[in-house]
Structures are given as structure tokens and as C-alpha cells.
Amino acid sequence: MDSLELSTSLSVDKAEKKNQSIRVRLGRLRDSVCESGIFVLTASSAIIIVFIFIFILIKSWNIFAVNGINFVLKSGFDQQIIEAYHAPADKPVWHFGALGLLLGSGLTTVGALLLAIPLGIGTAIVITELSPRWMKGLLQSFIRLLASIPSVIYGLVALLVVVPFIQDNFITSELQLQYIKQFQLTGNSLLAGIAVLSIMITPVIVALSVDAINAVPHRYKEASLALGLSHWRTIVKVIVPSAKSGITAGIILGTGRAIGEALALSMVSGGIGNIPNPADGGVFFLTPILTLASAIINKSESMSVPSINAALFACGVLLLVTCTTLSLFTKIVERSIRRREGLE
Amino acid sequence: MNKKKIRDLMGEVMSWLASSITIAACLGIIIYLFNMGHAQIDIGFLTNEPATTLETEKNGILTPLVGTLLLTFIGTLVAFPWALGTAIYLSEYAKRNNLTETFRLGIDVLSGVPTIVVAIFGLAVFSNPALGFLSSMVEGVQDVNRAFGRSFLVSGITMAVMILPFVIKTCEEALKSVPDTYREASLAMGASKWYTITKVILPTAKNGIITAVILGMGRIIGDTAIVWLTLGGTLRMTGVQPWWRPDNWLSTLKNTGSTLTSYIYFMSPAGEGHQNENAFGAAFVLIIIIILLNLLTDFFMGSKEIGK
Amino acid sequence: MVYSNSGSIIISVKELNAWYGEKKALSNINIDIKKNSITAFIGPSGCGKTTLLRCLNRMNDLVDGFRLTGDILLDGESILSKNRDVIELRRKVGMVFQQPNPFPKTIFENMALPVKENFGNVRREKLEEIIETNLKAASLYEEVEDRLDSSALRLSGGQQQRLCIARALTINPEVILFDEPCSALDPISTMKIEDMLMELKQKYTIVIVTHNLHQASRIADEVAMFYEGQIVEQASTDVFFSNPKTQLAQDYISSKFS
Numbered sequence: 086m087d088s089l090e091l092s093t094s095l096s097v098d099k100a101e102k103k104n105q106s107i108r109v110r111l112g113r114l115r116d117s118v119c120e121s122g123i124f125v126l127t128a129s130s131a132i133i134i135v136f137i138f139i140f141i142l143i144k145s146w147n148i149f150a151v152n153g154i155n156f157v158l159k160s161g162f163d164q165q166i167i168e169a170y171h172a173p174a175d176k177p178v179w180h181f182g183a184l185g186l187l188l189g190s191g192l193t194t195v196g197a198l199l200l201a202i203p204l205g206i207g208t209a210i211v212i213t214e215l216s217p218r219w220m221k222g223l224l225q226s227f228i229r230l231l232a233s234i235p236s237v238i239y240g241l242v243a244l245l246v247v248v249p250f251i252q253d254n255f256i257t258s259e260l261q262l263q264y265i266k267q268f269q270l271t272g273n274s275l276l277a278g279i280a281v282l283s284i285m286i287t288p289v290i291v292a293l294s295v296d297a298i299n300a301v302p303h304r305y306k307e308a309s310l311a312l313g314l315s316h317w318r319t320i321v322k323v324i325v326p327s328a329k330s331g332i333t334a335g336i337i338l339g340t341g342r343a344i345g346e347a348l349a350l351s352m353v354s355g356g357i358g359n360i361p362n363p364a365d366g367g368v369f370f371l372t373p374i375l376t377l378a379s380a381i382i383n384k385s386e387s388m389s390v391p392s393i394n395a396a397l398f399a400c401g402v403l404l405l406v407t408c409t410t411l412s413l414f415t416k417i418v419e420r421s422i423r424r425r426e427g428l429e
Numbered sequence: 430m431n432k433k434k435i436r437d438l439m440g441e442v443m444s445w446l447a448s449s450i451t452i453a454a455c456l457g458i459i460i461y462l463f464n465m466g467h468a469q470i471d472i473g474f475l476t477n478e479p480a481t482t483l484e485t486e487k488n489g490i491l492t493p494l495v496g497t498l499l500l501t502f503i504g505t506l507v508a509f510p511w512a513l514g515t516a517i518y519l520s521e522y523a524k525r526n527n528l529t530e531t532f533r534l535g536i537d538v539l540s541g542v543p544t545i546v547v548a549i550f551g552l553a554v555f556s557n558p559a560l561g562f563l564s565s566m567v568e569g570v571q572d573v574n575r576a577f578g579r580s581f582l583v584s585g586i587t588m589a590v591m592i593l594p595f596v597i598k599t600c601e602e603a604l605k606s607v608p609d610t611y612r613e614a615s616l617a618m619g620a621s622k623w624y625t626i627t628k629v630i631l632p633t634a635k636n637g638i639i640t641a642v643i644l645g646m647g648r649i650i651g652d653t654a655i656v657w658l659t660l661g662g663t664l665r666m667t668g669v670q671p672w673w674r675p676d677n678w679l680s681t682l683k684n685t686g687s688t689l690t691s692y693i694y695f696m697s698p699a700g701e702g703h704q705n706e707n708a709f710g711a712a713f714v715l716i717i718i719i720i721l722l723n724l725l726t727d728f729f730m731g732s733k734e735i736g737k
Numbered sequence: 738m739v740y741s742n743s744g745s746i747i748i749s750v751k752e753l754n755a756w757y758g759e760k761k762a763l764s765n766i767n768i769d770i771k772k773n774s775i776t777a778f779i780g781p782s783g784c785g786k787t788t789l790l791r792c793l794n795r796m797n798d799l800v801d802g803f804r805l806t807g808d809i810l811l812d813g814e815s816i817l818s819k820n821r822d823v824i825e826l827r828r829k830v831g832m833v834f835q836q837p838n839p840f841p842k843t844i845f846e847n848m849a850l851p852v853k854e855n856f857g858n859v860r861r862e863k864l865e866e867i868i869e870t871n872l873k874a875a876s877l878y879e880e881v882e883d884r885l886d887s888s889a890l891r892l893s894g895g896q897q898q899r900l901c902i903a904r905a906l907t908i909n910p911e912v913i914l915f916d917e918p919c920s921a922l923d924p925i926s927t928m929k930i931e932d933m934l935m936e937l938k939q940k941y942t943i944v945i946v947t948h949n950l951h952q953a954s955r956i957a958d959e960v961a962m963f964y965e966g967q968i969v970e971q972a973s974t975d976v977f978f979s980n981p982k983t984q985l986a987q988d989y990i991s992s993k994f995s
């Protein structure tokens with residue numbers, strides 16, 4: 086406003102004028118200091134992003150240098166951690182294979198998605214299209230709450246409800262005896278992991294799907310109804326397809342959450358990097374497993390050993406690469422869908 | 430004809446079923462926590478410090494509660510100006526060019542990075558002896574000194590990094606939702622750009638910015654991975670005692686402690702605490718805090734959008 | 738009735754009153770619509786033309802707080818009765834909206850969707866035949882023949898509107914309702930659509946809302962003029978324009994033609 090004041094003070098005497106112009110100049114100085122401040126903050130945000138990536142890569146470098154591609158092709162992570170922990174300082178163990186963890190992350194995520202996608206889209210359809218007006222806000226509040234429940238609470242509830250349920254209903258002592266050589270069947274399992282993850286990522290998918298469906302122009306719905314499609318067929322054939330880029334974004338975001346979830350999974354999924362064997366039938370789902378993210382939590386106590394430290398950072402790199410790919414993938418999917426629909 | 434009607438009906442029934450499961454999960458968790466946790470809540474629980482199983486005195490959540498507040502405070506204090514500054518730059522100054530777009534993409538990518546990755550990053554960075562003033566120094570073997578890398582300060586700063594991309598994006602959206610006519614009107618009156626930002630744009634976008642901060646706080650309060658790695662595995666404050674005396678505050682901040690989330694973990698069977706009642710008590714308190722924050726966001730944004 | 742009685746009546750509106758919440762939008766509407774003719778609804782903005790049009794295929798069911806009294810008969814049967822199948826009704830009474838509203842899909846999919854949804858799984862050749870016939874009827878076929886698989890949203894506004902008309906034809910309606918179909922279009926597209934409407938009335942009954950009195954006089958057989966929720970005058974086109982009875986109609990015509 087300083088320059089405004091300047092214009093009103095044309096008639097005042099010279100001294101006053103000089104005073105004014107100093108104030109204006111001070112104002113400009115203050116502006117440019119603040120603007121540089123903003124720029125510095127922005128630059129530091131940019132730097133931190135790059136720094137995180139480089140730092141984690143460097144920290145894990147040795148692992149990839151020693152193991153190469155075998156880091157993702159070999160299994161036995163738990164055993165290797167124990168060996169590395171007990172290895173004498175002059176003969177450190179650098180050989181690690183995270184295949185089991187990779188599969189653990191993959192299986193829990195895929196399983197959770199298979200449950201969460203229909204749950205999420207169904208719920209989003211109810212919120213946007215089927216529920217009466219008074220219910221919509223209420224349902225949305227519940228979804229938001231579900232999205233903001235901390236993962237440790239999910240872990241706690243799953244550990245004390247879902248795990249005992251699995252133990253009581255699916256695990257018999259004969260079964261336990263049969264598999265005792267390979268692993269202990271306790272209820273902490275792939276299945277428990279999938280159950281807790283699916284509830285955790287459903288609200289993410291719901292939230293983005295609701296936004297996407299609400300953004301579908303009303304005229305598409307009218308066009309479809311006027312063509313003799315029922316409300317449900319309109320939803321299935323016109324509304325949901327028109328919202329697919331947003332729904333896809335929600336699913337990808339949910340995938341990222343599932344892959345990155347560490348704590349809840351470390352509480353309920355067993356904590357041992359077994360590779361579930363499809364030949365075991367139902368026991369496949371009862372196998373205790375470990376994921377990349379929960380391995381970092383579980384093994385962090387032995388991080389003082391340099392090679393273990395690097396191995397955990399290598400797990401971090403795998404997570405980083407996956408999640409970065411997912412983020413970029415969202416952008417690409419959104420763009421290609423928009424292009425196909427002729428919006429760009 | 431009738432077949433079609435039945436198919437439609439099936440579809441709708443399935444959708445209702447899906448939403449019932451989702452809502453039942455939400456209600457179920459909250460009711461379960463209430464049932465299991467409410468008996469535990471009393472003045473003693475809120476004002477006693479955590480105890481191990483061996484001790485006879487009553488176990489409480491005073492320091493975890495304080496820990497949660499402390500971390501939230503530090504995390505927000507660091508993240509807010511940082512994120513708001515970046516958001517102002519992006520929405521008001523940045524030109525639309527490849528560099529800016531790459532930066533935006535970087536922010537998106539960072540917001541997709543799992544917190545556990547941010548957590549080990551924080552731990553490793555702050556274990557550097559040069560940053561030892563933020564935590565404490567450990568005597569290493571063979572004269573290799575390193576920093577402990579775990580303290581309230583370290584954890585708070587790491588939390589700030591974790592929420593940074595999210596708060597930047599939400600703040601930027603809030604700033605962008607201010608109509609351009611406001612900017613033009615102010616600039617046309619001869620106001621400087623900075624003046625326009627501080628006196629016109631920020632006040633208009635206030636609610637959106639507050640929402641961003643509250644949602645960020647929610648993330649800090651709910652996070653366990655970062656607490657686990659960068660705040661250490663201690664239930665009580667480990668600085669100079671009594672931790673609450675102002676002259677010991679700095680020491681408290683530079684040392685370790687716990688939060689509600691890590692307390693719940695330690696008390697649960699997973700953390701070998703096996704004091705489920707206490708875990709539930711703390712979980713109940715935590716969920717109340719989360720519900721209150723949710724209501725607060727509703728208040729500031731008119732329950733329009735769900736936290737992404 | 739004032740106007741001539743040749744041709745049988747397909748839609749008959751009786752004593753219709755309609756409200757949006759507390760606001761009354763139509764009062765005491767009586768009108769008959771003749772088979773294979775073009776009926777034009779005209780009148781100043783906000784007078785209820787769209788409201789009546791959307792009653793005819795019950796699109797207003799979507800509007801919260803909308804209610805009506807009176808009756809509408811299609812082929813002698815009430816379309817408002819409780820057990821009337823709305824989907825069946827909308828299949829008989831098609832609609833083309835003011836804003837072209839093709840789906841964000843390919844041209845082919847836009848045409849194929851209503852066919853598949855209404856007639857079950859049609860053989861591919863049959864489907865292609867239906868699509869071709871109707872695109873031709875909407876005089877769009879030559880323009881899009883070789884790009885059926887590109888997005889409908891890439892068409893021009895006029896082409897989009899003709900696609901919507903073609904799409905409405907695929908389900909073989911008896912009546913087609915047009916709500917200002919040319920208001921977003923240039924004069925050439927408008928001419929094309931007008932020519933097409935003249936063609937279409939051989940097979941279909943057409944009701945059209947228009948603000949363009951020239952258009953109404955060019956294509957309509959019957960005209961109904963609305964004012965503040967009421968029909969103030971209805972007559973055959975020639976009579977209406979050459980010899981308007983009410984002062985309102987005279988003023989409206991002279992203001993629009995001057």
C-alpha cells in the first residue's frame with residue numbers, strides 16, 4: 086500500500102516526501118527479502134527430495150555392488166541377518182537376498198487390492214449414487230475417519246481379533262505339527278496381513294473414487310437415462326467408466342499405501358520371510374511372511390551392524406523404486422485416459 | 430426384461446453390501462476400542478508415567494501423551510513455514526516450465542514414499558556426528574564417534590519431512606482456489622506483489638491452509654514408523670529428570686521418549702508388553718484425538734473433501 | 738381444440754401442474770401432440786418449456802423436490818402411474834439435450850451402448866448396420882465413416898449434436914424430444930439439423946423447444962406458446978404466425994421478427 090500513500094502525498098513538503106520515499110524503499114527491501122526467503126524454502130524442498138533419493142541409494146550401494154541382481158532373486162533374508170549379526174567384525178557378511186520380502190510385499194498388496202477394489206468402488210457408488218442425501222455426509226465422515234485411524238491401531242485390533250480368529254478357525258494342532266519343520270502356524274500370517282491391509286486401503290480408494298464420480302458431468306447421466314438405461318446400468322456403463330482415471334489413481338495410491346505399510350504388517354503377518362507355497366493349498370494363506378517395509382521395522386534393532394544397515398537401506402531402495410514408479414504411472418495413466426477420451 | 434431387473438438389483442445389493450462392510454469395519458474398530466479401553470481411562474492413567482510390568486505403581490500414559498504433543502508441535506513448526514513458503518512460490522511466483530513441472534512431480538513422488546523409508550533416512554542422517562547436537566553422542570568402538578540419531582528433535586524434523594509434500598500440495602490447492610480477480614484487484618490498486626500475498630491471498634486461503642496443517646498434524650500423531658526408528662524404544666523420557674522442569678527441557682528434547690502410538694505398540698503382544706488393557710486405553714485416547722481432529726477439519730473445510 | 742385434427746394423437750397432457758419445491762413451474766397445462774408431426778414449444782426464457790418437455794419422459798424424476806399433478810397419456814396410457822416402467826417409457830420417448838452430450842467414448846461405442854443395453858447382444862454385423870443406418874439418418878455418416886473409433890468428444894459441436902440425435906434413434910423411439918438442439922450451433926449445422934428433422938418426422942413424432950421463431954415457422958406443424966408456466970396459445974404453425982389470437986403472442990412474434 087506504500088506506493089498508494091505516495092500518490093496521495095504529492096502536496097506535502099519535501100522533507101516529508103523524502104521520508105515517504107525511504108519508506109517505499111524499505112518496503113521494497115522487505116518484499117524482496119521475503120521473496121528470497123520463499124525462494125530459499127522452495128529450493129530447500131527441492132533439495133531435500135533429491136537428497137533423500139541419493140542418500141538412500143548411497144547407503145545401500147554396497148549391497149547392490151556385492152549382490153547385484155541376486156538381491157532380488159535369492160531368499161533367506163532372516164537367516165542372513167542372523168549370520169551378519171553374529172559375524173566377526175573383520176569378516177562381515179554382505180550376502181543378502183530379499184526375494185522372500187519382495188514376494189511378501191507383492192502377495193499382501195495384491196490380496197489386499199483384490200478385496201479393497203470391489204469394496205472401495207462399491208462404497209463409492211453407494212455414497213455418490215445410491216444413498217439418500219442425508220446419508221451421504223455421514224458415510225463420508227466414516228470413510229474419512231477410517232482413513233485417519235493410525236496403523237498401530239489397525240495392527241492392535243487385527244492382532245487381538247483377526248489373528249486369534251484365524252488361529253481358532255483355520256489352524257488345528259495336526260496342521261501345526263505337519264508344518265512345524267517349516268514354520269510355526271500361529272495365525273500371524275499372510276491372511277491376517279491381507280485382511281488388515283485391505284481395510285486400511287479401502288478408504289483411500291473410496292475417497293478418490295467419490296471425487297472422481299462426483300466430477301462426472303451430470304449430462305452423461307441424463308443422456309444415459311434418456312437412452313433407456315436403468316440407473317444401475319448407467320452407473321456401470323457410463324458413470325464409473327467416465328470416472329476411471331480418478332478411480333485408477335485411487336487404486337494406485339492404495340497400492341502405494343499397501344506396499345509401504347510397515348507397522349501393522351509387522352504386527353500381524355508373522356515377521357519371518359517365508360515364501361508361501363501354492364502347493365500347500367489353504368496353508369498358503371496361513372504362512373507367516375515378512376514384507377519389505379516391515380522388515381525394516383523388525384530388523385532395525387540390528388542396524389548398528391554396517392552390512393545389516395545397508396541391507397535395510399536396500400529394502401528402502403526397492404520400496405522407493407516401486408512407489409516412485411507407481412506415482413509416475415498414475416500420471417501416465419491419467420494422461421492416456423484423458424487423451425483417449427478426447428479431453429486433451 | 431425381468432432378468433435385467435434382477436441383475437440390476439443384484440448390482441445394487443452388492444454395492445450396499447460393500448459399503449456396509451466398510452462402515453462396519455470403521456464402527457467395529459471404534460466400538461471395540463471403546464469397549465476394551467474406556468474402563469482404563471481415569472485421572473491416574475492420564476497422569477502417571479508408563480511403568481514396566483515389574484513395577485507395582487499404576488501404569489499411565491503421561492509421557493506418551495506429552496511425546497505425541499511434542500512431536501506434533503515440532504513437526505508442524507518445522508513443516509508449516511517450509512511448506513507454506515514452497516506453496517506460495519509454486520502458486521504465485523513459479524513460471525510454468527519444465528523445471529517447475531519436474532519439481533511438482535518430485536513432490537508427488539515424495540508424497541508417495543512410504544514413511545518407513547523416510548524414517549530410516551532420518552535415522553541415518555541424524556546419526557551423522559555433525560548433527561549430534563540434535564540428539565546425543567555415542568561412544569563408538571574404535572574411536573568412531575557417531576550421534577545417537579534418536580531424539581524428539583530428530584523425530585520431529587523427520588516428521589516434518591514426511592508431511593512436507595502433503596502440506597505443500599494442500600496449501601498450494603488452497604492458494605490456487607483464490608480467484609485471480611482478487612490478485613488483479615489488489616495489484617491494480619498499486620499494492621506490491623508481496624503485500625497482495627500477505628494481505629489478500631493468504632487471508633482468503635486461510636481455511637484451506639489451516640486444514641492442510643490439521644491434516645498434517647493427524648499424520649504425525651498417527652505415525653509409528655518414524656517414532657519407532659527415530660525416537661528410540663524407551664517408554665519414559667530419558668533426558669535429565671524431572672523432564673518437565675523448564676531447565677531440563679532442552680535435555681528432554683535431545684533425548685528419547687515415546688508417543689501414544691509407540692506406547693500402544695510396546696504394550697501390545699507385538700511389542701512384548703502384554704498389557705493389552707493399557708494398549709487399548711491408549712488406543713482409545715488416540716482415536717478420540719483423531720476424531721476431534723477430523724471434526725476440526727470438517728469445521729474448517731465444510732466436510733467437502735476427504736483427506737487424500 | 739383450435740387446430741386441425743388430422744393425424745392421431747400420441748401424447749396427451751391433461752391438467753398438468755408442476756412444482757420445483759415451493760416454486761410453481763407449470764400450471765394447468767393441456768396439450769395434445771400428434772403422431773408424425775413436429776410440435777414446437779416457444780416462449781420467453783424461464784416460462785416452463787423445458788420443464789414440460791422433461792415431464793414427457795419423466796427426466797424430472799431426477800430433480801429433488803420436483804412434483805406434479807394431472808396426467809400425461811402416451812398412446813392412451815398414463816405415464817405417471819406408479820407401476821409404469823420408466824425405463825420402458827424412456828425407450829419410447831427419446832430425448833436430445835440442449836448441450837450435446839456424447840459419452841467420453843468412441844463414436845462407435847456411443848452408438849453401440851444403447852443398442853446393446855436395450856436389445857441384448859446383437860450380432861456384430863447387425864450392430865454395424867444399425868449404427869450406419871442411424872448415422873446416415875442423422876446425416877453424419879459421411880463425416881465420421883472413417884473415424885468411428887476415435888473419441889466422440891473430438892467432433893465439432895454440430896457433429897456431436899447430430900451424433901446425439903443418431904444415438905437417440907438407435908433405440909427406435911416413437912417420440913423424440915429436442916430441447917433447443919441448435920442453440921449451441923452455427924447456422925450451417927443448424928440448417929443440417931433442421932433438414933434432418935423434416936426427414937425424421939416421417940418415422941417419428943417430434944417435440945422441439947426453440948427460441949428461434951424462424952426455426953419454428955420453418956419446421957413445425959404445430960406451435961405452443963408458453964408464458965409464465967402456462968400455455969397461452971396453441972395452433973398450427975400457419976395460423977399461429979399469420980393470425981395470432983392473444984396479445985402476448987402478437988407481441989412476442991413481432992418482437993422476435995422485427
Ligand SMILES: Nc1ncnc2c1ncn2[C@@H]1O[C@H](COP(=O)(O)OP(=O)(O)OP(=O)(O)O)[C@@H](O)[C@H]1O
Pocket residue numbers: 757760762780781782783784785786787788789800
Ligand atoms: N431444477 C430446478 N430447480 C428449481 N427450479 C427450476 C429448476 N429447473 C427449472 N426451474 C425453474 O422453473 C421455471 C421454468 O424453467 P424451465 O427450465 O422449464 O424454463 P424454459 O422455458 O426452458 O427456459 P429457457 O428458455 O431459458 O430454457 C424457471 O423459473 C426455472 O427457474
Ligand SMILES: [Mg+2]
Pocket residue numbers: 786787788916946
Ligand atoms: Mg429450457
